[in-house]
Amino acid sequence: MRVAVADDSVLFRAGVVRVLTSAGHEVTAEVGDADQLLAHVAVAGPDVVVVDVRMPPTHTNEGLVAAERIHAEHPGTGVLVLSQAVEPSYAMNLLGAGAQGIGYLLKDRVLDLDEFVDSVRRVAAGGTAVDPEVIRQLISRQRGQHPLDALSAREREVLALMAEGRSNQSIFERLVLSPKTVEAHVRNIFAKLGLVEDEDDHRRVLAVLTYLSAG
Amino acid sequence: MRVAVADDSVLFRAGVVRVLTSAGHEVTAEVGDADQLLAHVAVAGPDVVVVDVRMPPTHTNEGLVAAERIHAEHPGTGVLVLSQAVEPSYAMNLLGAGAQGIGYLLKDRVLDLDEFVDSVRRVAAGGTAVDPEVIRQLISRQRGQHPLDALSAREREVLALMAEGRSNQSIFERLVLSPKTVEAHVRNIFAKLGLVEDEDDHRRVLAVLTYLSAG
DNA sequence: GATCAGATCAGGGCTGACCCTCATAGACCC
DNA sequence: GGGTCTATGAGGGTCAGCCCTGATCTGATC
Numbered sequence: 046m047r048v049a050v051a052d053d054s055v056l057f058r059a060g061v062v063r064v065l066t067s068a069g070h071e072v073t074a075e076v077g078d079a080d081q082l083l084a085h086v087a088v089a090g091p092d093v094v095v096v097d098v099r100m101p102p103t104h105t106n107e108g109l110v111a112a113e114r115i116h117a118e119h120p121g122t123g124v125l126v127l128s129q130a131v132e133p134s135y136a137m138n139l140l141g142a143g144a145q146g147i148g149y150l151l152k153d154r155v156l157d158l159d160e161f162v163d164s165v166r167r168v169a170a171g172g173t174a175v176d177p178e179v180i181r182q183l184i185s186r187q188r189g190q191h192p193l194d195a196l197s198a199r200e201r202e203v204l205a206l207m208a209e210g211r212s213n214q215s216i217f218e219r220l221v222l223s224p225k226t227v228e229a230h231v232r233n234i235f236a237k238l239g240l241v242e243d244e245d246d247h248r249r250v251l252a253v254l255t256y257l258s259a260g
Numbered sequence: 261m262r263v264a265v266a267d268d269s270v271l272f273r274a275g276v277v278r279v280l281t282s283a284g285h286e287v288t289a290e291v292g293d294a295d296q297l298l299a300h301v302a303v304a305g306p307d308v309v310v311v312d313v314r315m316p317p318t319h320t321n322e323g324l325v326a327a328e329r330i331h332a333e334h335p336g337t338g339v340l341v342l343s344q345a346v347e348p349s350y351a352m353n354l355l356g357a358g359a360q361g362i363g364y365l366l367k368d369r370v371l372d373l374d375e376f377v378d379s380v381r382r383v384a385a386g387g388t389a390v391d392p393e394v395i396r397q398l399i400s401r402q403r404g405q406h407p408l409d410a411l412s413a414r415e416r417e418v419l420a421l422m423a424e425g426r427s428n429q430s431i432f433e434r435l436v437l438s439p440k441t442v443e444a445h446v447r448n449i450f451a452k453l454g455l456v457e458d459e460d461d462h463r464r465v466l467a468v469l470t471y472l473s474a475g
Numbered sequence: 476g477a478t479c480a481g482a483t484c485a486g487g488g489c490t491g492a493c494c495c496t497c498a499t500a501g502a503c504c505c
Numbered sequence: 506g507g508g509t510c511t512a513t514g515a516g517g518g519t520c521a522g523c524c525c526t527g528a529t530c531t532g533a534t535c
Contacts (some may be wrong), residue, residue, distance in 0.1 A: 056370050060275025155271050197481060199433065210466035213522065214459050225484050228523070233481095235523095242427050242524085248489090249522080250468055251425035412511060427490065440514045443493070448511095451495095457494085462521095464492080478535085482519080494519070504509085 046169050049074040049089070051082040051108060052097040052127070057152070061095055061127075068162040077101070079111035086115050087124060093123035093169035098135060107184075109135050116147065123168035128150050136179050148174035193259050195237040203230040207249065208256045261384050264289040264304070266297040266323060267312035267342070272367070272394050272452075276310055276342075283377040292316070294326035301337060303329050308338035308384035313350060318434055321419050324350050331362065338383035342367050350413060351394050363389035410452040418445040423465065423471045 048065050050072060052058040062072050074085040076234075078101045091187060094115055100108040112124045125148035126139060136149050148168040154176055155161045164174035196204065206216045217227045231249075235241075238255055240248045263280050265287055267273040269408045277287050285439045289300040301309060309330055315322040327339045333352075340363035341354060351364050363383040369391055370376045379389035411419065421431045446464075450456075453470055455463045 054368055054370075055373055056275040056279065057272050057365065058275065059278045060271040061371065063274045063278030064271065064288070079268045100306065148468065150433075152271065153269055155269075158270055161271070199482065207465065208460070208469075209461050210469055212458075212460055218460075222482090223484055224522095225486090228481075229483075232523080232525095237331065243427075244491095245424070245427055245433075246430070247425050247427045247461070247464070250422065250465060253465055253468065254425055333499095392528075414512065437512090438514055440516090441512075446492080447494080460523095476535105479533085480531100481533105482531085483506085485526100487534085489522105489524075490520095490524090492519105495517085496515100498515080499515080501512090502510085503528085505507085 046070045046093065047073045047089075047091040048165060048169070049076070049082060049085055049094045050112070051076045051079065051094065051100065052104060053077040053100050053104075054097070057097075064158050064162060065165065068159075070162070070165075072260045078211040079107040082108075082111050083114060086119055090119065091122060093125060093165055095127065098126055098128040098132065109139065113139060120146070122146070123165075123171065124148065125150065125165055125168045125174065127155075129153070130252060136175075144173045144175070146171045146173075149176065149179050150174060150175045150180060153179065161172060187247070191259055192238050192255055196234060200230050200234050200237070203227060204234050204252060204256050205229070207234075208253045222242075261285045261308065261381060262288045262304075262306040263380060264291070264297060264300055264306040264309045266291045266294065266309065266315065266326070268292040268315050268319075268458065272312075273371065279373050280310075280380065283374075285310070285377070285380075294322040294360065297326050298329060301334055305334065308335060308380055309339060310340045310342065310380060311343075313343040320435070320437075321350060321413070321456070324354065328354060335361070339363065339381075340365065340380055340383045340389065342370075344368070346391075346394050347413075351390075355390065360388065361386045365389065366391045366392065366393060369393060383414070406474055407453050407470055411449060415445050415449050415452070418442060418447050419467060419471050422446070423448075423468045435463075437464055442450050447473060 048070055050058055050061050052061065058075055062075050065072055073089050073091045076082050076085060082094060082096065096108045096112045098106060098109045109126060112126050115122055116124045123146040127150055129152050139149060140147060146168060148164055150164060167174050202220065203216060206219060213227045215223060217224050234252055235248050238250050238252055263285055265273055265276050267276065273290055277290050280287055290304045291297050291300060297309060297311065311323045311327045314323045324341060327341050329337045330337055338361040340367055340444050344367050346366065354364060355362060361383055363445055365379060370379060371381060380434065383389050408416065418431060427444050428439060432439050449467055450463050453467055455466055
């Protein structure tokens with residue numbers, strides 16, 4: 046199996062290369078940006094590429110874009126994408142184009158080197174390798190848009206004020222409501238955001254984080 | 261040069277090992293947690309250890325604590341700490357104990373493998389290797405730039421977990437403390453962030469917002 | 476008409492998270 | 506020695522914010 050590795054973190058990249066070469070595979074290139082990867086694939090035609098989602102110059106999705114192009118233009122080349130975190134829209138774009146010869150794994154969830162090598166081999170052979178957490182989040186996402194979409198207008202107002210760090214008292218004074226009404230709205234917010242009562246969670250903070258994550 | 265490498269990310273660790281062995285150095289151990297590292301150093305006495313700040317079980321600062329112990333108990337062993345992000349209080353603790361045989365580098369800012377190997381060698385020989393960005397932030401910190409700068413290392417850990425939306429219970433279980441200790445830290449956090457008791461404010465949320473605004 | 480969702484609010488109950496005071500121990504500095 | 510800071514933790518107290526149930530009203534839809 047001939048593999049090209051693209052990641053701008055030189056130590057991480059060295060790790061991937063070491064693992065693959067130790068397992069007897071040939072690494073045809075180790076590069077630090079997407080353009081170099083695309084140029085290499087065009088001439089060398091490796092069996093599979095292992096690509097970090099985020100690479101220079103903007104460190105947002107250059108690696109992913111390159112992966113999509115390679116998948117489209119070189120159908121015989123497998124594409125294994127590595128990401129620090131789940132990025133559902135990226136994963137959907139990549140997997141939505143047909144999941145044969147595609148992998149999407151999370152860097153910090155690669156716990157076993159043999160399994161990692163096996164994933165690379167499977168993708169090279171036209172199979173699929175997707176981290177279960179990625180799948181789980183894709184499924185959650187398909188159930189609707191953003192969690193905040195489920196909130197009524199009033200509930201959004203209340204949540205916006207919560208997200209400013211306001212107490213319930215401040216909120217009911219501001220919106221000229223009774224304390225009980227604000228409590229009812231907060232309860233509805235938790236329910237609609239799927240924040241069940243759990244001893245490990247501070248639900249108000251989680252609701253605020255959800256609000257802030259919507260930008 | 262004999263090196264021990266400790267990092268729970270198997271791919272990253274493999275990279276460090278590959279880089280060092282390719283440069284002709286001997287890696288005496290590759291371990292995934294701090295206890296294993298301490299046990300190894302006690303019997304094998306490597307020239308230098310390369311340690312990730314965050315390791316199991318709590319993934320907060322076990323690597324750093326181990327590094328400090330090794331530095332104190334094995335003065336002939338260099339200690340190179342690798343971190344994902346600058347953590348000024350950690351860096352200050354480590355470097356404040358005397359910077360000979362100490363290194364503090366940022367994972368994503370290791371751009372050149374030879375330079376990295378050279379840093380390891382320098383630390384093994386009793387020198388210093390500190391990322392310029394770490395130094396820059398230490399200097400900025402001395403100017404008292406951000407409210408979070410006033411927090412102790414432990415307070416920062418507690419606040420980070422609060423900012424994940426965790427309850428006090430989750431925090432004290434995670435950090436293996438008593439409920440009372442977490443309460444004390446939270447109280448200190450509020451005081452240091454200047455969050456006085458006010459009927460309009462939800463102070464926990466405000467503390468989290470302050471944390472998030474620091475990036 | 477009936478049904479549903481949203482907005483509003485009351486009564487009553489519980490507890491996690493806050494508060495205060497006090498304490499020990501270790502490290503560091505003068 | 507004293508003083509300061511950090512980390513840890515106990516005892517005791519309070520209440521904001523959560524919970525539940527129940528209710529009324531309005532507007533939209535069928």
